[in-house]
Amino acid sequence: MGAEGNADGTVGKALDVLDMVARHGRPVRFSDLLTQSAYPKATLYRLLQTLTHQGMLTLDPDTGTYALGVRLVRLAHAAWSQSSLAPIARPYLDELARETGETIHLAQLDLGQVLYVDKRNAARPVEMFAQAGKVGPAYCTGVGKAMLAFLPPEALEAALARQSFHRFTPHTLASREALLEELEAIRKRGHAWDREEHEAGIICCAVPILSRQGRAMGALSITSTTARTTLDALGTLAPRIRDIAAKIAAEAESWRFPEQV
Template sequence: MSAEQGDGTVGKALDVLDMVAAAGHPVRFSELLGAASYPKATLYRLIQTLTHQGMLIYDADRQTYALGVRLVRLAHAAWATSSLAPIARPYLDELAEETGETIHLAQMDNGQVLYVDKRNAAKPVEMFAQAGKVGPAYCTGVGKAMLAFLSPDALERALQRQSFHRFTPQTLDSAGALKAELEAIRGRGHAFDREEHEPGIICCAVPILTRTGRVIGALSVTSTTSRTSLQALDARAGRIKETAARIAAEAESWRFPEQN
């Protein structure tokens, strides 16, 4: 990993935090050194600064680094001020109660999907999407719903950040195929996940748009092929759009970061 040109020390430090977070467990310096593109002395200096600032914590007994408690405070502040989650909470509760299915709320993060909230189904199903996780945009319902309504320039930037890895036989694995799908999504106003990210997982998703058409998030009802069908989820599209519109209306007075 490496900081984008011009980001300097701050960008490098954020790279280190990303590496620690991506590991999913406390990591040793040697593990970070193997993954980083920075010289050993540079990486050590960055880690020491992050530790002194409370962004990382060091376990002297295990000689490992983990994300610090200061990040929890910052994350909570970001969730409260820049996330749709606090506004959307009662609407997610209502939709989950009505459908009995899994509800996801997401926002765009550098061309990828950031899941900011979730309601489990009445009979929960294990799946990738969890609040706080980042997932691919090109093969998820919420991701495609947001991509479809980005401005042309923003869409091109987002497309450049897609890996087009083929997760299942249904995954759209090229920009051309995705663009055709996005055109269809714009026409009907909602997107589907046709087992494109995980086998057996399907969803109907809609964008959350301001009155000027700016994308500020997406909402989905997610289920499994063993429990329902795309046709049944499609029949819920109107209700999901209604919920998204209510969230958007309440969010109008908030100032959200521009979506990339």
């Protein structure tokens, strides 16, 4: 379906435009957005005007560029506080980081992709893609696979349809069939690996954060490098990660988290 036929109507179109602006990572001109947009010029201009009037975007009159508005900052902060595991998990992430000296990631699913909602850097920090607030692929990250493995069938199908299966490294699981086989193994052992699947030299052990009903509310991982440790060594930490994940899940049970697939 083309963008002009967005099933969610005007709201869906407006969110598409916000996503376009956000993907640029910098202020962007109307002409650049028009090149990427499937909307007619008049429709795109109208949507930009509405979003600007509502404070969701800002327009710099000197440069003629659009950027995300401060109203989004307020909404993002409210979402982080109300719908994210991060406030609950903060002391547990601190505890795990102190114990291991490695990088700790907390993530949730967002439309079939991984949204990193919090992070603790290693005692000796390593540059890597995953940062709080970033969205990454689910099929080739430890936290992503840990969550996918515990989705109900219908939700899993929806999430799989959103995976690109791009091969980032020689270790990336680049097909639906390979991923499904891996997810079955994750369900049996209770934790997931990232075997340099998203970034060369980056490895992790991840576990799902499950509700009492077995719903994947998020995932927790310990991440390191092949220069510093091995998958086998990270695997010895899996019971401790599961213990921390269970504590986060127990506290989260009293919260009402939106379903995110």
